[in-house]
Amino acid sequence: MTADDCDDCGSPVTRRRVLESIGGAGTLALAGCLGSGGSSTATSSDDESVTIALTAPETGHYAPLGEHERDGFELAVKHLNEGGGLVGDSEYSSLSGDGVLGSTVETAVLDTESSPATTESKVRPRLDGDEFAAFFGGVAGSVAETNRDLADEYETPYFVGSSTVNALTGSDCSPHVYRHLFNTTTLARSLVPEIASDVPDEQSIFHVYADAPEGNDLFQSINDVVTDSDLDWRPTGGISVRPGTTNFESAINDDILSDVSLVFLDLFGLDAVNAIQWARAALSDDTTVVVPYLTRSIAESLGDRVAGIYGTVGWHEDLGTPLSGTFGEAYQREYGTGDAETLAASGPAQTAYAQVVLYAHAAERAGSFDAAAIRNELEGLEYAAGAGTQKMRACDHQSVRSVPVVRGRARSDSVDDRFELRGAKRGMEPGCEAPPAASCDL
Known part of the structure; x- marks a missing residue:
């Protein structure tokens, strides 16, 4: 059913007004008005459902990350509705595996094409209709920034996907935006010392970076960390390339x-x-x-050529935390082939999964889907979701967490995972009074 098929969708009563009036404790009478409208996943809804959305690139140069975000997103929703994974664990005792607040969780997946214009054209009409209780995802920095603006305008919770851009929990922060993944500054502060422990003291460094918010952010943050350190590293500049570039020889x-x-x-x-x-x-x-932010899709594409490459990942199966194993096993059961080879989940999948579960947990604790109630529950919340203990800071809505630093390796008879976990760095986040959080005004 599309929005045009619903006779009552023109009613002045909106989802937000319903949420405010019932406190989210009951079912959503407007759920039957929800439709697929530009979504690659139909939202077949009934009178006892609530819809959340994923905005992810399903086409283009960032599509592999979008695919992994979708895997994690859909697995989390399955667990919310049917049980399994983190749902039912003592960490999330608020969740029953029978939906959220008595409502079955429905999904919409919107292909952003890594374009802010496409993102706005698909997300804004759905928010106009109060169709989404919350939305998730975003790889390209410009897409995440567009989602941030929409979340602020429509007062709808938005959970950043695989984008580490500092501004999202810095100068462009919002009371309705949250991030489970680390930001770029924290990534750089975790990664640079690990590389320095392996390479000779004197290094001449150069950057090839995306001519986009995410690339510029990494270039600047890594150079800032190097400049502020006592390392004998000499930055020699860098060159920007347009996203989608394939001919690096000419550039x-x-x-x-x-x-x-x-x-x-x-x-x-x-x-x-x-x-x-x-x-x-x-x-x-x-x-x-x-490669500062590595993913399983990169390793799958490169095979043994990934060996020796340093980077960070959003999640690693060897983190050794109790919920890391819970998530990894649930992912393997859902997406594995059933043979002896294990399927290591990707960082983007774990990020999407964790944020959906975290949002549902907050809604159950609040007894409401209302954005202000969600904010009250999340600010300062300590939680775990498979990457060790975390805390959602009240000052900027940035999760304080570990940063897994890895090095690529060739596959052998005894090693399946292409990334060797070098360490899970903690305490690398700048404080609330330092950039980027210092620029955040919630």
């Missing part, structure tokens, strides 16, 4: 790289894959290669 002059010993590829998704292939062919074997 980068070999002479620039003649004296470079450490290269940061501040790129994501298929862009990172293409850049690594270029780097392996163009750079000396002695050059250290870093």
Whole structure:
């Protein structure tokens, strides 16, 4: 059913007014007005349902990350409605596995195409109709920023996906925006010392970065960390490339790289894959290669060529926390092939999964889907979701958490996971009085 098929959808009564009047404790009478309208997942709704949305790239250079976000999102909703995974664990005793607040959770998945204009064209009409109780996802920084603006305008909870852009919990923060993943500054502060522990003291570093908020953010944050450290590392600049670039040979002059010993590829998704292939062919074997945010899809595309590459991941199966195993096993049961080989979940999948469960937990604790009630529950909340203990800071809605630092490795008879966990860094977040949080005014 589309919005145009519903006779009552033109009523001045909106979902937000219903939520405010019933406190979210009952069912949602308007759920029957929900439709797929631009969604790749139909939302077949009844009178006892609530809809949440995922905004993720299903096409384009960031599509692999979007696919993993969708896996985690849909698995979390399945567990909310049927039980399993983290639902029912003592950490989330508020969740029964029978929906949320008496309502079956329905989904809408909107393909952003990594475009802010496409994102707005698909999300705004659905928010106009008060169709979404909350929405999730976002890989490209510009898409996440668009979602942030919409969340602020419509006072609807939005949980950032795989974007680490500082501004989302800094200068562009919002009382309705939350992030489970670490921000770019915390990533850089965790990653640089780990690399430094392995490479010679003197390094000449160069960046190839996406000409987009996410690439610029990494370039600036990593250089800031290097400059503020006592490392004998010499930044030599960088070059920006448009997202979707495949011909790095024409974009980068070999002479620039003649004296470079450490290269940061501040790129994501298929862009990172293409850049690594270029780097392996163009750079000396002695050059250290870093992709600051690594994902399983990158390793799957590269195979053994991922060996030796440094980066961070949103989640790793060897973190050793109780809920890490719970999530990993649930993911394997859902998406594994059933043979002896295990399927390691990706960071984007764990991020999406954890945030859906966290949102549902907050709604149950509040007894309401109302955005203000959700905020009251989440600010300062200590929780665990498979990446160790975390806390959703009240000052900026940034989760304080561990940062798994990894190094790529070749597959062997004894090793299936392409990423070796080098450590889970803690305490690397700048405080609320330091950038980027200092710029946040909630």
